[in-house]
Amino acid sequence: MENVYSALMQALQLTIVVAGAPLLTGWVRTLKCWMQGRRTAGLLQPYRDLARLFSKDIVLAENASWIFRFAPYVVFGATLMAGAVIPLISFDLPLGATADIIALVALFATARFFLALAAMDTGTAFGGMGSSREMTVASLAEPAMLMSIFTVSLASQSTSLSQMAHVITSTPLVLRPSLAFALLAFILIAVAETGRVPVDNPATHLELTMIHEAMILEYSGRHLALIEWAGMMKLLLFSSIGIACFFPWGISGHGDPLMLPPAFVILAAKLALIGIFIVLVETGLAKMRLFRVPEFLGSAFLLATLGMLSFFILE
Amino acid sequence: MQSPLDLSIASVIVLLCASAAAPLLSSKQKHLVTFTFAASAFASLLAFAGGLSALYGGAAESVKLLIGLPDLPFYLRLDPLSGFFIMVVAALGFCVSIYSIGYVRSFIGRRSVTPLAVFYCLFMAGMLLVLLSDDAYSFMVSWELMALSSFLLVCFEDERPQNRKAAFIYLLIAHIGAILILLSFGLLAGNAAGFTDFSGYTFQAMRESGISGGWASAAFLLGFFGFAAKAGVVPLHAWLPEAHPAAPSNVSALMSGAMLKTAVYGMARLSFDLLPVSAWWWGGLVLTLGLISALMGVLYALMQHDLKRLLAYHSVENIGIILIGLGLAMIFTSFNMPLMAALALTAGLYHTLNHAMFKGLLFMGSGAVLHATGQRNMEGMGGLIHRMPWTAPLFLVGCLSISALPPLNGFVSEWLTFQSFLLSPVLPSRLLNILIPLGAAMLALTGVLAAACFVKVFGVVFLGRWRGRHKTEVHEVGWSMRAGMGLTAFACIALGVFPTLMIDMMNSIPGAMLGVKLDVHRGLSWIWLAPVSAERASYSAPIALLGICAAIAAAYIVAHARKTAVRRAPAWDCGFEKMTSRMQYNATSFSMPIRRIFGFLFSIKEGARASGKHPSAFFPGKYTYTLRVRDRLWYFFYKPAADVSFWLARKAGKLQHGRIQIYLLYSFVTLIALLVFA
Structure with missing residues (x-):
């Protein structure tokens, strides 16, 4: 019985990741339109985009090899696997122990590796440019990410996401300066990893500023749909990692079905707030030059290191 | 049923016989290649069986051979640690020997391959003997056998001046290292039995001597830097990117995948067995140099556009990662925390095995590329995936492994290293608590930079369009080269997806060296890796792989629910026209x-x-x-060292006039001097 319940929870969370991700993206785009005084295409436009892409024919570049055709599936598969590990509404996750947060970050790295390879595959200048820039940004983000994780794990003595979230919810609320620093660092990193302004602009096709978009220029049809979908899932998942590490209150405990509806509502509310935050940042800031990104991510690293120091000195 | 030690000795004898028999066949070069490399593959199998059963058995076994100088017999010993390293060397040796059957044939007709065959077997035998020897004398003899035969392999294609230069630098650094090791053994032996007696030269005597204090630290420093010179630890690394590319690719694979590991073995033997770890700064030194090597290695690699030089710099990086594990293990041991030391040691040793497999695979792959295109410069390559349908996916497996991506093997050992890093808050020193996590961040940076570097390698060599000016006829390599690469690729996948099988077997090493065994399951079943506790952190490669595959299958079904057509067209590239292949990103621009x-x-x-x-x-x-x-260090360290040794050689050369009377005079003066002072 317990196993069936956990399996159901797992399936429910996967459904939320797969089906809810376009909604979050739609919410962000709608808000952005409101902020900028434009008419919106509606909350559901990302679903319509995906459906349209799935039904379109594919145009492959002449030089594309099997890597190019295989990469969208790997990107989607690795991102979905990451989604199976992160607690969204319940700690009851049979697959939750498959990967701790270090392995989780590495799953995203696998997806990125294949996408960067696919970008090099068509033999165009933009593909190489995107892949080179993406790997550069990632390499600067990763040490900061690890420091931030390390700081959070100092308090919970664990790198398993469910355990980290569980420890925070089950101990009385204390304001920890280390977590505040780690949170600031995590926000900066998440912005870089999900390719949002000010590091990258998901809406641009201006050739000299593209990072992520430059990598997927040659994709079309269902391949593009899978990559776009995985990108939306990544935004949802990074938001959920942030929620699980820093604001896990509201996630339902083990074998507690009655807590599920409130947990669902709380999750939706938190994600909606994150959407508002993203839009405020994206409307208020301009995209920065590529060679300003090291400073941006360097400050994320410093913040995370300060968090660690403050744990050892103050706590 | 033969004992593990007998199997290993038999393997050495087969190798020595093969190298002795090789010159007899030199008139029939094709048969020579098949015979020697088949023999070395067979010998590797024997050694593999010996090493694996020693590791599995967990007991030590020793023997005294009546060869060597009078009163200085050779002692051989096989314990789990040497068994593990023999297994690593033999596993790679087997794959490389199979690969060599096809690869060395390409030299036939251009030059005689007899020296390559002879010294290849001697090189393998030297590595195995280093791992087996149990006294300083046989260790140094085997160490020199290994160094000299690999030196002769590096200058195999000696018509190129840069190869001769590389071989010289290699020989120089190898001997600076050997002198330091010899001095370290001298200190240990002197402490065991006094400086006038030879009986302290066995490792057994050194173990029992209980050296401590300043002498122990001096012996450790000398030995560590001696082995570091062989392992290519920064700042003693500059020979490595010169020598490895100069050697034929099968030899580069062995040098990088196996020979560097004998130096790691030496460090582990010295610091966990011969010497009692006493001060934490030993581990701190190893950890710091490991981190610097890892980061500098990968950064140098990123700057390269010569495929084999790039891979050689990655060896510096990976040796650094191995040293991180060893260094952490030493720090934990010095604070008397054997369980945590066991985890860090296992992480380092597992990375040793993994690095042997993926670096062997990558060097063999670079040999295949070199064989097919005739060049090592990546700027002139591109699109090989269309012409080499086997080599490309095998090489990709190596790229994924070295970039530490799940579910392959490189990730498992890096994950274990991160877990050991995360244990550092329990150390009772505030300074270490704060500094060690910064090391973890450096390791994270190294991992992603390695991924960036291998996106560059695979993207520039195999993807895109041909960048060279001339159209060359690129062809796929033969079956034996594919088989050699395929075996190592299989090992990379197997070690990545089922890490617990190997790690459970490796448990006898911390059992023998630290006196504790590591439980990596913590009450979960065998597919889970949970080195500290199930709540703390867990990773399951089989489930991750199955999950990814299931998600891919689901995505495939969803994406193919509606029939759509696929057609080919010129690349869109934002509508820019007249793209030429010279406009692609290359290694330098990436x-x-x-x-x-x-x-x-x-x-x-x-x-x-x-x-x-x-x-x-x-x-x-x-x-x-x-x-x-x-390399900034080149001018600070290597050029002066080379200049000084040339200067000394010229001064010493003045003694030689080629006249017999003068030489007789030298002997006479020496005799008189001896009579006066003795």
């Missing part, structure tokens, strides 16, 4: 952002020059870009 961010660590000379009819106009006929990236 690493440009990283070169700009980390450029202060190198000495970089960059220049651009317009030429042609109107060089000053807006449309010059030709635009030349030059880039030179050098």
Whole structure:
């Protein structure tokens, strides 16, 4: 019985990741339109985009090899696997122990590796440019990410996401300066990893500023749909990692079905707030030059290191 | 049923016989290649069986051979640690030997392959003997056998001056290292039995001597830097990117995958067995140098466009990662925390095995590329995936492994290293608590930079379009080369997906060295890796792989629910027209952002020059870009060392006049001097 319940929870969370991700993206785009005084295409436009892409024919570049055709599936598969590990509404996750947060970050790295390879595959200048820039940004983000994780794990003595979230919810609320620093660092990193302004602009096709978009220029049809979908899932998942590490209150405990509806509502509310935050940042800031990104991510690293120091000195 | 030690000795004897028999066949080069490499593959199998059963059995076994000098017999010993390293060397040796059957044939007709065959077998035998020897004397003899035979392999293609130069630098550094090791053994032996007696030369006597204090630290420092010179630890690394590319690719695979591991073995033997770890700064030194090597290795690798040089720099990086594990293990041991030391040691040793497999695979793959295209410069390659349908996916497996991506093997050992890093808050020293996590961040940076580097390698060599000026006929390599690469690729996948099988078997090493065994399951079933506790952190590669595959299958079904057509068209590229293959990103342009961010660590000379009819106009006929990236250490350390040794050699050369009377005079003077002082 317990196993069936956990399996159901797992399936429910996967459904939320797969089906809810376009909604979050739609919410962000709608808000952005409101902020900028434009008419919106509606909350559901990302679903319509995906459906349209799935039904379109594919145009492959002449030089594309099997890597190019295989990469969208790997990107989607690795991102979905990451989604199976992160607690969204319940700690009851049979697959939750498959990967701790270090392995989780590495799953995203696998997806990125294949996408960067696919970008090099068509033999165009933009593909190489995107892949080179993406790997550069990632390499600067990763040490900061690890420091931030390390700081959070100092308090919970664990790198398993469910355990980290569980420890925070089950101990009385204390304001920890280390977590505040780690949170600031995590926000900066998440912005870089999900390719949002000010590091990258998901809406641009201006050739000299593209990072992520430059990598997927040659994709079309269902391949593009899978990559776009995985990108939306990544935004949802990074938001959920942030929620699980820093604001896990509201996630339902083990074998507690009655807590599920409130947990669902709380999750939706938190994600909606994150959407508002993203839009405020994206409307208020301009995209920065590529060679300003090291400073941006360097400050994320410093913040995370300060968090660690403050744990050892103050706590 | 033979004992593990007998199997290993038999393997050495087979190798020595094969190298002795090889010159007899030198008139029939094709048969020579098949015979020698088949024999070395067979010998590797024997050694593999011996090493694996010693590791599995967990007991030590020793024997005294009646060879060597009078009163100084050779002692051999096989315990779990040496068994593990023998297994690593033999597993790679087997794959490389199979590969060599096809690879060495390509030299036939151009030059005689007899020296290659002879010294290849001697090299293998030397590595195995280093791992087996149990006294300082046989250790140094085998160490020299290994160093000299590999030196002769490096200068196999000696018509090129840069190969001769590389071989010289290699020999120089190898001997500086050997002197330091000898001095370290001298200190240990002197402490065991006094400086006038030879009986302290066995490792057993050194173990029992209980050396401590300043002498122990001196012996450790000498031995560590001696082995570090062989392992290519920064700042003693500069020979490595010169020597490994100069050797034939099968030898590079063995040197990088196996020979560097004998140095790791030496460090582990010295610091966990022969010497009692006493001060935490030993581990701190190893950890610091490991971190510097890892980061500098990968950054140098990113700057390269010669495929084999790039891979050689990655060996520096991976040796650094192995040293991180060893260093952490030493720190934990010095604070008397054997369980945590066991985890860090296992992480380091597992990375040793993994690195042997994926670096062997990558060097063999680079040999296949070299074989197919006739060049090592990546700037002139591209699109090989269309011409080499087997080599490309095998090489990709190696790239994924070395980039530490799940579910492959490189990730497992890096994950274990991270877990050991995360245990550092329990250390009772505030300074270490704060400094060690910064090391974890450096390791994370190294991992992603390695991924960036291998996106560059695979993307520039195998993907895109051909970048060279001339069309060359590229062809896939033969079956034996594919088989050698395929076996190592299989090992990479198996070690990545089922890590617990191997790690459970490796448990006898911490059992023998630290006196504790590691439980990596913590009450979960065998597919889970949970080195500290199930709540703390867990990773399950089989489930991750199955999950990814299931998600891919689901995505495939969803994406193919509606029938859509696939057609080919020229690349869109934002609507730009007339793209030529010269406009693609190449190795130099790919690493440009990283070169700009980390450029202060190198000495970089960059220049651009317009030429042609109107060089000053807006449309010059030709635009030349030059880039030179050098190791700063080269000028500080290596050039002076080489200059001094040449200077000494010239001075010593003055003694030699080629006249017999003078030599007789020298002997006479020496005799008189001995009689006076003795």
